[in-house]
Amino acid sequence: MQRTLINQTPQLIGKQVKLNGWIDSIRDHGKITFLDLRDRSGIIQAVGQNLPKLNIEDVIEITGLIKARPEKLINPKLKTGSIEIETEKVTIISKSQELPIPINTDGYEIDEIHRNKFRYLDLRRPRMAQNLRLRSQVTQFIRNFLADKDFTEIETPILTKTTPEGARDFIVPSRLQPGNFYALPQSPQQYKQLLMVAGIEKYFQFAKCFRDEDPRADRAYGEFTQLDIEMSFVTQEDILQLTEELFTQLVKKVFPNKKIKQTPWPRLSHKEAIEKYGSDKPDLRKNKNDKNELAFAWITNFPLFTEQKESDFFHGSGKAKFAPSHHMFTAPHPDDVKLLDQDPTKVRGLQHDLALNGLEIGGGSIRIHDPKIQEKVFDLIGFTNKQKQEFEHMLTAFKYGVPPHGGIAPGLDRFLMAILGEPSVREVMAFPTSSSGQTAVLNAPSKPSKAQLKELHLLRNLNSQNT
Ligand code: ASP
Numbered sequence: 001m002q003r004t005l006i007n008q009t010p011q012l013i014g015k016q017v018k019l020n021g022w023i024d025s026i027r028d029h030g031k032i033t034f035l036d037l038r039d040r041s042g043i044i045q046a047v048g049q050n051l052p053k054l055n056i057e058d059v060i061e062i063t064g065l066i067k068a069r070p071e072k073l074i075n076p077k078l079k080t081g082s083i084e085i086e087t088e089k090v091t092i093i094s095k096s097q098e099l100p101i102p103i104n105t106d107g108y109e110i111d112e113i114h115r116n117k118f119r120y121l122d123l124r125r126p127r128m129a130q131n132l133r134l135r136s137q138v139t140q141f142i143r144n145f146l147a148d149k150d151f152t153e154i155e156t157p158i159l160t161k162t163t164p165e166g167a168r169d170f171i172v173p174s175r176l177q178p179g180n181f182y183a184l185p186q187s188p189q190q191y192k193q194l195l196m197v198a199g200i201e202k203y204f205q206f207a208k209c210f211r212d213e214d215p216r217a218d219r220a221y222g223e224f225t226q227l228d229i230e231m232s233f234v235t236q237e238d239i240l241q242l243t244e245e246l247f248t249q250l251v252k253k254v255f256p257n258k259k260i261k262q263t264p265w266p267r268l269s270h271k272e273a274i275e276k277y278g279s280d281k282p283d284l285r286k287n288k289n290d291k292n293e294l295a296f297a298w299i300t301n302f303p304l305f306t307e308q309k310e311s312d313f314f315h316g317s318g319k320a321k322f323a324p325s326h327h328m329f330t331a332p333h334p335d336d337v338k339l340l341d342q343d344p345t346k347v348r349g350l351q352h353d354l355a356l357n358g359l360e361i362g363g364g365s366i367r368i369h370d371p372k373i374q375e376k377v378f379d380l381i382g383f384t385n386k387q388k389q390e391f392e393h394m395l396t397a398f399k400y401g402v403p404p405h406g407g408i409a410p411g412l413d414r415f416l417m418a419i420l421g422e423p424s425v426r427e428v429m430a431f432p433t434s435s436s437g438q439t440a441v442l443n444a445p446s447k448p449s450k451a452q453l454k455e456l457h458l459l460r461n462l463n464s465q466n467t
Pocket residue numbers: 165186187188189229327363364365407408409
């Protein structure tokens with residue numbers, strides 16, 4: 001007999017079925033036992049007599065008859081509450097020990113270390129399972145939406161060279177080239193721009209980004225996922241419109257209970273946002289307790305540079321007064337290009353940030369496509385010749401016919417956190433790192449073996465440093 005999913009059972013009254021799943025709860029009434037059986041689609045009550053000894057979370061197979069429940073015994077809280085399965089045979093497929101963490105609560109009360117150590121159990125709780133499903137529906141929707149608009153999904157390398165977004169890099173030693181290291185990308189920024197030089201014109205990817213920054217509620221340690229988008233021959237307006245249309249339709253389809261407070265989304269200049277709300281990611285909700293209110297807002301007209309104190313020179317570079325507000329590939333406003341020489345603080349950047357309910361959920365810009373301007377920005381942010389060399393490939397690529405281009409990269413985890421009203425991005429990630437930087441279940445980072453270190457040409461170096 002084929003397996004039936006639990007959510008199909010209400011249509012199968014009077015039919016013999018085979019169900020597979022986990023035991024969600026057991027109510028033992030002597031000879032008669034009631035079980036709740038759970039699979040990915042739902043929960044059903046099973047009734048049986050003289051059943052074998054069963055534990056909660058055992059994986060079992062039940063064969064039996066689907067029956068309508070008498071009127072008084074209907075449970076309106078369950079989707080299958082008007083039926084039950086009369087158990088004819090129960091087979092234990094795999095036993096479960098007593099669980100180390102409860103999974104029938106929403107889980108917020110359990111400490112992070114335990115939730116992460118047993119993440120595969122933590123994900124069984126309905127809230128987490130639902131978050132993962134919604135995440136999948138969101139990525140599916142976005143893929144279809146962008147494919148319909150003629151975007152090409154392209155993966156870019158993870159083992160690569162530094163692409164600074166203002167954070168610390170993770171570096172990976174190279175076995176084949178002793179003493180050299182890869183950096184994990186802080187974003188695919190350079191690759192997506194190179195794809196525009198390649199003539200792709202419309203690119204997207206769900207990109208893993210790696211940043212060695214201290215974790216916060218809205219930022220997991222180590223890695224996160226961006227919806228990375230880049231387009232050629234577009235204006236800033238085109239990027240804002242596309243993003244707005246994408247998220248508006250996404251909310252309608254996947255989160256029909258949520259209400260977008262204002263459309264078109266309000267737009268504030270950076271100055272206005274700071275002066276009026278004291279924040280460049282203002283929370284424009286009318287009622288901050290309303291879980292269903294979504295207040296998207298665009299912030300534009302950022303200054304191209306922020307002035308730096310000596311203590312936080314950008315990227316450890318020379319003695320530069322300026323750091324990029326967004327990143328160093330962001331184009332200056334065309335009317336302000338001459339100010340790059342006269343007064344860089346006055347230069348506006350073609351940057352756009354997206355805020356949702358007080359969280360920054362994305363940013364992007366029109367990019368520089370003139371190698372001379374790019375070089376000038378490198379100078380202003382204090383790049384030494386050696387640092388410029390590291391980005392020589394961009395200047396070279398721009399010599400072979402580069403279309404004007406720009407894009408955006410909304411953070412998938414942050415968007416989900418905001419729309420689901422979760423207190424942390426970890427609640428929308430399957431296997432997040434903990435706040436101390438430990439990965440879930442597998443408990444990395446861990447010590448490599450001496451043999452691995454030797455192979456990577458690191459052991460001798462370490463020893464010589466120690467002596
Ligand atoms: N790469 C940028 C970021 O990670 C986004 C962009 O400019 O498209 O913030």
